[in-house]
Amino acid sequence: MPNASLVIANWKMNGNRELTKTMSAALREQLSQLQQVKLVVCPPFTLIGELASQCYYDDIAIGAQTVSEHPSGAFTGEVSTAQLQEFGVSYVLVGHSERRQLFSETDDMVNEKALAAVNAGMTAVICVGENKAQRDEGNTWEVVAKQAKAALINLPKEKAGKVVLAYEPVWAIGTGETASPEQAQDVHAKLRALLVEQFGAIGEKMPLLYGGSVKADNAAELFAQKDIDGGLIGGASLKESDFVAICQAAQG
């Protein structure tokens, strides 16, 4: 039985004001059926205010897709934790593979952003994942472990409740090629052990999300895996019926 507890929509650079309305309405309609699942929507920065106003009275959390590691200052184009919090943002994606690849975010920057987020009281959703060549060469765990360990440096135990890890194999993102439930579980089990090593018993409870071509028709079997606690959803989070179906699969 799936027993996922957290489903996060990552709209990437998609969506408009209309989608914030239709999506929040669709989710609101389902909320009473989805009581075990925490729902988070991460729209582009410009839509955060609009979405927050739609979701104000609901149990739908707002997330950002990235955040500056700096508190304020001359960082043109960047947005700080405090600026996000002013709009009710409580989650932030950190180190998404598209940020790492297209915007040259390094492991050090990912760590600084994660620290900035949790120190501000936000939940950091730290993304890790190998590319196709790394998997083919048998280096999946080496790559994922290096990213995860680097991202978690200096994160104290008392902040563990504000940390989520998302395993997103790069080769599965936006490709329609999903990791099999077994492939995903294999990495998640190792990530679980890594969390327990760093944070102790609370590591058993920290959410581990899978992302990469999660769809309405494959979500349930992924969420049924022991160490898969939910999903980080890209393309399928842009259509109300698809995203609602994935949330329902999480509820089980």
Ligand SMILES: O=C(CO)COP(=O)(O)O
């Ligand atoms: O990158 C992702 C979520 O952050 C996954 O994207 P897709 O669901 O479109 O593969």
